Every structure is written in C-alpha cells, then in structure tokens.
Amino acid sequence: MFVLPDLPYPHDALAPFVSGETLRTHHGKHHKTYVEKTNELAAQAGLAGRPLEDVVREAYKRGDKGLFNNAAQAWNHAFFWQCMRPPGGAAPSGDLIRAIDESFDGIEALKEAFVEEGFGHFASGWVWIVMGSEGLKVISTHDADDTLVREGLFPLLVCDLWEHAYYLDYKNDRKAFLERWFDNVANWDFAAAQLAASDGQGDAFRYPPPEKDAPSSGPEDRPRA
Ligand code: FE2
Numbered sequence: 001m002f003v004l005p006d007l008p009y010p011h012d013a014l015a016p017f018v019s020g021e022t023l024r025t026h027h028g029k030h031h032k033t034y035v036e037k038t039n040e041l042a043a044q045a046g047l048a049g050r051p052l053e054d055v056v057r058e059a060y061k062r063g064d065k066g067l068f069n070n071a072a073q074a075w076n077h078a079f080f081w082q083c084m085r086p087p088g089g090a091a092p093s094g095d096l097i098r099a100i101d102e103s104f105d106g107i108e109a110l111k112e113a114f115v116e117e118g119f120g121h122f123a124s125g126w127v128w129i130v131m132g133s134e135g136l137k138v139i140s141t142h143d144a145d146d147t148l149v150r151e152g153l154f155p156l157l158v159c160d161l162w163e164h165a166y167y168l169d170y171k172n173d174r175k176a177f178l179e180r181w182f183d184n185v186a187n188w189d190f191a192a193a194q195l196a197a198s199d200g201q202g203d204a205f206r207y208p209p210p211e212k213d214a215p216s217s218g219p220e221d222r223p224r225a
Contacts, residue, residue, distance in 0.1 A: 002042075002052060004035045005078050005208045013086045017184045022168045027081070030164055034073040041067040052207040053148055060149045072144035076126060076158065078207050083157045085187040096156075096192040103135035111182050113138045114159075119175045121161055127178070129157040129191065131198045154198040155205075156191040 007027055012020035038055065042048050045067055047055050052075050059068035092100055092107060104110040110129070118127035121140040128139050130147060131154040139153070140161070147155040159165075159181055166177035190205075197204035 001048070002035050002039055002074060003208065004032045005081070006211070007081050008209070008212050009084075009086055014084055014185050017087060017180045018084065019169050022165070025168070026164055027077070031074070031077040034070050034077065037070040038067070038074045041070060056146070056148045069144040072146050072148065075148065075207050076144065076146050077160070078209060079155065079205055080158050080160050082190050082205060082209055083159065083187050084181075084185045085189070087184045090188055092188040092191070094192060096188060096195050099131070099136050099195060103137065110136075110138070111179070114182055115175060115178045118159060118161055118178045124162045127159050127161055128155050130155050131195060154194065156194045157186060
C-alpha cells in the first residue's frame with residue numbers, strides 16, 4: 001500500500017516562486033489522487049506490495065496505461081518534491097558543476113537549455129536534467145512518462161510542466177515559472193546526490209523518500225479541506 005509522502009518542507013517554504021496555495025493543491029489533491037488510484041489499480045493488476053519503481057515498469061511493459069499513468073505520476077511527483085528547496089540554498093558545486101561545465105559550458109547555458117526545452121514542450125509533461133552515456137542532457141517527457149522506463153538515463157532533477165504546477169502563480173507564463181524555478185528553488189544538493197549515485201556512490205532516490213527530521217508538511221500543516 002503506497003502512502004502519500006510528506007513534502008520535505010512546509011507548504012509556504014517555496015513562496016513566492018511556488019505558492020503555498022499551489023503546493024497544497026498540487027501535493028494534497030493531485031499527488032494524493034495519483035497515489036490512491038495507483039493502490040487501487042496495482043491491486044487489480046496483482047502488483048500490490050511491489051515497489052513503486054517495479055509497478056511503473058511492469059505497467060509499462062504490459063501496456064496497462066491506466067496503471068502506468070497513475071503509478072508514474074505518483075513516482076514523478078515524489079521525485080519532484082525532492083527537486084525543490086527553499087530559496088537561498090546552495091548553487092551547484094563540486095562534481096555537479098564540473099559535469100555541468102563539461103556538458104553545457106556553464107550553469108547559464110544549462111538554464112537556457114532547460115527553459116527552452118520546458119517552454120517548448122507541447123502540453124503536459126516533465127522537463128528533466130539527466131545523466132546519460134555522453135554526459136548531462138536536458139529532455140522532456142509527455143504526460144506521466146518518465147526516466148524509469150528509459151534505458152541509460154539517470155534523473156538528477158525534474159520540473160513539472162503540467163498547468164497545475166504553475167497556473168495559480170504564473171497563469172499561462174510557463175517560461176517565467178521555469179526561469180524562477182531554476183534560479184530560486186531548484187535543489188542542487190539533491191541533484192548532486194543523484195549524480196553521485198549514478199556513479200555508484202550512495203543511494204539513488206527510491207519511493208518513498210526517507211523521512212526527514214526537519215519541519216515538513218506533516219499532518220498539522222495539511223490543508224483542512
Ligand atoms: Fe503535477
């Protein structure tokens with residue numbers, strides 16, 4: 001039985017770049033629904049009790065679109081929450097900035113590629129920074145599609161391109177959302193940990209994320225609706 005993971009920060013911690021209102025709806029309604037639907041459909045498919053990563057891959061293999069869409073969205077959102085942190089956090093450094101410099105000639109060029117890919121992506125989906133066989137690259141995937149079902153791509157960071165991620169705060173200005181997201185709330189410490197894990201150092205993200213001691217969106221911070 002999958003449980004909706006708490007956010008790793010309070011709902012208002014990313015404001016004004018991502019508002020508390022957006023996070024309450026996005027996490028407490030959208031993500032919650034994906035998790036609940038995954039439980040229901042995984043049980044029907046005989047996959048109850050399996051890790052979420054296995055459920056996503058198995059649903060994809062079977063062509064079970066309903067289960068794949070919900071399970072992948074449950075995983076993608078849990079990963080996405082880790083990809084953000086309150087404004088004022090660390091910039092990329094160490095091996096991560098070296099990898100960025102090698103593949104993109106600097107953080108500004110990476111930002112340009114990330115914003116261009118996400119802004120140019122038609123309709124709903126996700127924009128990712130991934131480690132591939134030839135270094136870092138930026139890709140986008142449609143709807144619920146993700147890196148779990150793509151060979152040789154290791155995700156470092158993702159941003160949600162569905163309108164529910166930004167419409168309350170930015171209306172239809174996805175480009176401004178992506179620029180401000182990249183500059184202010186992208187979690188480079190998490191990306192660095194994923195990069196290290198891609199090279200066999202430490203654990204990669206798996207669902208559910210480990211619980212943190214820091215104040216987070218626990219029950220007392222949940223919407224009462
Ligand atoms: Fe979303």
